[in-house]
Structure formats: structure tokens, C-alpha cells
Amino acid sequence: MVAPINLFRVVIAPANFLLWGLLWLFPCSGCRDATPLPSSPLPHPITETYEGTGPIQIVATVGMVGDMVQAIGGEHVQVTVLCGPGVDPHLFKPTRDHVAQFLASDLIVYAGLHLEGKLNDLLLRLSHQRPIYAVAQGIDPKYLLPPDSSDHAPAKAGDVSSEIYNTADPHAWMDVAIWAEAGRGLADCLSRFDPQNAADYQANYLAYQRQLLALHEFGQQRLAKIKLEQRILVTSHDAFRYFGRAYNLRVEGVQGLSTESEAGLQRLNGLVDLLVAKRVPAVFVESSVSAKNMQALIEGVQARGHQISLGGELHADSLGPANTSASTYQGMMRHNFETIAAALEE
Numbered sequence: 001m002v003a004p005i006n007l008f009r010v011v012i013a014p015a016n017f018l019l020w021g022l023l024w025l026f027p028c029s030g031c032r033d034a035t036p037l038p039s040s041p042l043p044h045p046i047t048e049t050y051e052g053t054g055p056i057q058i059v060a061t062v063g064m065v066g067d068m069v070q071a072i073g074g075e076h077v078q079v080t081v082l083c084g085p086g087v088d089p090h091l092f093k094p095t096r097d098h099v100a101q102f103l104a105s106d107l108i109v110y111a112g113l114h115l116e117g118k119l120n121d122l123l124l125r126l127s128h129q130r131p132i133y134a135v136a137q138g139i140d141p142k143y144l145l146p147p148d149s150s151d152h153a154p155a156k157a158g159d160v161s162s163e164i165y166n167t168a169d170p171h172a173w174m175d176v177a178i179w180a181e182a183g184r185g186l187a188d189c190l191s192r193f194d195p196q197n198a199a200d201y202q203a204n205y206l207a208y209q210r211q212l213l214a215l216h217e218f219g220q221q222r223l224a225k226i227k228l229e230q231r232i233l234v235t236s237h238d239a240f241r242y243f244g245r246a247y248n249l250r251v252e253g254v255q256g257l258s259t260e261s262e263a264g265l266q267r268l269n270g271l272v273d274l275l276v277a278k279r280v281p282a283v284f285v286e287s288s289v290s291a292k293n294m295q296a297l298i299e300g301v302q303a304r305g306h307q308i309s310l311g312g313e314l315h316a317d318s319l320g321p322a323n324t325s326a327s328t329y330q331g332m333m334r335h336n337f338e339t340i341a342a343a344l345e346e
């Protein structure tokens with residue numbers, strides 16, 4: 001019997017290898033024509049229009065972005081998400097298959113603000129070859145949090161070359177009202193890219209915005225019941241600063257803004273002091289980050305005689321698993337609101 005030809009190995013994989021090699025050996029094929037990388041950390045606005053006939057093939061980097069693209073694009077788009085449930089976008093490294101997926105798409109949408117740390121250079125290079133959009137382009141800089149909370153220099157509204165886009169905290173979806181606003185930029189991008197369906201994109205956006213603003217209000221009300229002195233949210237890394245600002249909680253991450261940073265002993269000891277002093281009843285792990293540090297923290301607090309529990313698992317940088325209520329952006333945020341409220345209100 002003749003073995004079936006493995007089409008992937010014979011044709012597609014070498015082709016991918018070639019694409020991959022081309023991208024990295026010649027970082028942008030247009031380099032020789034002196035096409036510079038954008039001076040802003042965000043891609044140039046899209047000027048192309050969609051010429052295809054079927055649904056627009058869109059690759060989204062993370063689930064929160066994919067959810068927004070699907071909600072606004074509706075029946076006119078087909079969305080592939082690269083970082084699935086539990087995958088940490090800070091550490092996600094693209095393979096040549098991912099590069100091929102990007103290059104085969106009609107449009108690429110990513111979160112931006114260096115969330116996709118290891119993808120950033122590739123995305124900027126791809127911006128010379130594919131239409132590409134960062135959701136951060138739709139966020140007014142005045143809503144962005146600087147990386148260090150001690151630095152509150154206000155950004156200039158509407159200035160997309162502002163340094164704030166290079167340094168801001170990327171976890172903006174954790175404030176549902178900001179994410180609702182950011183959707184407007186994506187709806188405008190899709191409307192420009194595919195003008196004949198612009199009315200649908202705008203209508204879908206308004207429906208999505210309404211749902212998100214109702215969810216934002218639900219979150220505010222649900223978390224309002226936590227006692228003032230116990231409004232302290234300790235999680236695995238600094239993903240909840242927008243959340244804390246929007247829903248009035250002091251937030252402390254064991255690791256920094258990116259999961260690449262290490263938690264120091266001094267940081268852990270400082271958190272133990274805080275949790276014991278404020279009698280905080282619970283701390284939380286995140287589904288895309290190892291729970292190791294949080295276990296050390298709980299043991300440290302208990303050794304000081306304060307009973308503290310693990311309040312549950314939150315979804316910070318990825319959606320929850322498929323077939324669970326947290327598998328959509330709205331479900332994920334609702335899960336976070338419910339889990340935090342249940343563990344911190346006594």
C-alpha cells in the first residue's frame with residue numbers, strides 16, 4: 001500500500017519555513033525601499049480595503065481581542081485566536097506556523113501596549129505586509145495607566161505617537177468601560193476595511209457597547225459590598241490595576257506588569273505584612289500564571305497567625321476554558337467580579 005502523502009510536511013511546512021526565514025533574515029521585505037518601522041509603537045492606520053468575497057479571515061492574538069472582533073464583525077468575519085485559554089500572552093513565542101497564519105490572514109488584530117511582548121517586533125514587521133490593527137489605537141491615552149503608579153503625568157488626548165503607548169500598562173480590558181470604548185475604534189477600522197458592511201459593524205458595535213456598559217455597572221454594584229478596609233486585591237501579577245481603578249480596590253500583584261519579572265523576597269514579605277495588618281480574607285491566582293508564588297504568600301501569612309484562603313482563580317490575560325461560562329470576554333469578567341466579591345466580602 002502506498003503511504004498517503006503528508007501534504008503538510010511536503011508542501012506547507014517548507015513553505016512556512018521559507019516565510020519564516022524571509023521575515024527574520026530580511027526583517028521587512030520593503031527595508032531596501034527604506035520603509036521604516038512606525039515611529040509610534042502602534043501600526044499605521046489601515047488604508048487598504050477588503051477585496052475578497054467570503055468572510056474576512058482575521059487572526060487575533062488573544063481571546064479578549066478575538067471576542068471583540070467576533071462581536072463587531074459578526075457574520076462578515078472568521079476569527080482565529082492565537083493564545084488560547086490559559087496561554088500567557090507576555091511569554092507567547094510565535095512559531096513559523098503562526099507566522100504563516102498571520103500571512104494567510106486578511107487582517108491581524110492585536111491588543112498592543114506590549115502585551116504581546118515577544119510578538120511585538122514581528123507584528124510591526126508584518127504591518128508592512130498585512131493590514132494590522134491594535135485595539136490600543138482605539139483607547140484615548142488619557143485612560144491609560146502609566147507603568148509606575150507614582151508617575152501620573154497626564155498624556156495628551158489623541159496623540160498616538162505619545163510615549164504613553166510605549167510604556168502604559170497593557171491590561172486595559174480589565175476596565176470594562178474602557179474596553180467598551182475601545183470597540184469603537186475597531187468598528188471604524190472594519191468599516192474602512194470593508195465599507196459595504198460598515199452599517200452592520202456600527203450596529204454590532206452599539207449592541208456590544210450596550211452589553212459591556214451594563215456589565216461594567218454590574219461589576220461596580222457587585223464589588224461595592226466589600227468592606228472598605230478589605231478592598232485589597234492580591235493576585236499573581238500586576239494585571240488588575242485598571243480593574244482596581246474602575247471598581248475601587250487597592251490592587252497588589254506578586255509579580256510586576258509582565259509575568260517575565262520575578263517576585264523578590266522583599267516583595268513577598270511586604271505583602272505578608274499588608275495582608276496580616278488589614279486582615280484580608282483571601283488572595284487570588286490567575287489562570288495563565290503559575291500558583292507557586294501565591295502558595296508561598298499564603299504560607300507566610302498563615303505562619304503569622306492570620307487565616308487567609310485562596311479566593312479562587314481569576315482570568316487576567318486569557319479567557320476561561322471553552323464550554324465554561326468564562327470562555328467569552330463578558331463571561332470572564334463576570335467570573336472575576338463574582339469570585340472576588342464572594343471571597344472578600346465577609
Ligand SMILES: [Zn+2]
Nearest residue numbers: 239257258317
Ligand atoms: Zn499580564
